[in-house]
Amino acid sequence: MAVQTRHTVEEFDRIAALPENAQKRLEFIGGEITEGVTNNYASLIAMLIAAPMTMYVQKNSLGYVTGADGGYMVSGQRFIPDVAFISKARQGEPSHATYNPQAPDLAVEVVSPTDLPKDITDKVVSYLAAGTLVWVIYPEKQQAKIYQQGKLPATINADGVLDGGDVLPGLSLPLTNIFTT
Numbered sequence: 402m403a404v405q406t407r408h409t410v411e412e413f414d415r416i417a418a419l420p421e422n423a424q425k426r427l428e429f430i431g432g433e434i435t436e437g438v439t440n441n442y443a444s445l446i447a448m449l450i451a452a453p454m455t456m457y458v459q460k461n462s463l464g465y466v467t468g469a470d471g472g473y474m475v476s477g478q479r480f481i482p483d484v485a486f487i488s489k490a491r492q493g494e495p496s497h498a499t500y501n502p503q504a505p506d507l508a509v510e511v512v513s514p515t516d517l518p519k520d521i522t523d524k525v526v527s528y529l530a531a532g533t534l535v536w537v538i539y540p541e542k543q544q545a546k547i548y549q550q551g552k553l554p555a556t557i558n559a560d561g562v563l564d565g566g567d568v569l570p571g572l573s574l575p576l577t578n579i580f581t582t
Contacts, residue, residue, distance in 0.1 A: 444511075467505075543580045
């Protein structure tokens with residue numbers, strides 16, 4: 402059995418800044434350092450969400466959408482959501498930091514085969530503590546779970562629609578457009 406080493410966020414920041422880690426997608430989840438690894442299908446799903454979201458956000462001049470290289474500081478942890486949105490009202494200019502010091506308004510986590518359920522749970526709990534709307538996408542199940550502070554989680558099946566809610570009012574993404582295969 403592998404021994405897990407717990408770190409502080411300061412240790413994570415030091416380790417993540419090392420030159421040999423510059424090209425790695427490191428996250429700090431529940432005191433552990435993980436390297437974000439995905440697969441092509443999960444990446445495709447993320448892009449099929451990011452593209453219409455970006456068009457909607459740009460058309461309405463609402464803020465900024467980041468992809469799987471945009472990190473965020475969330476409740477003392479460091480996450481790299483597959484897609485995220487942060488409003489201009491909360492952040493007037495795009496962040497140039499490796500990990501944006503503000504949590505996103507909306508985070509999308511596309512679950513790939515290498516994601517551990519406990520890490521997804523830890524992320525959802527941390528996002529909710531920061532006031533972030535969370536969409537967890539399960540490509541293999543063709544399903545999404547929506548988490549919002551103060552509300553019960555909602556499950557959206559393959560024939561349903563992702564709704565931007567109060568964060569991106571008017572944004573509507575049918576899952577049939579996302580689960581294309």
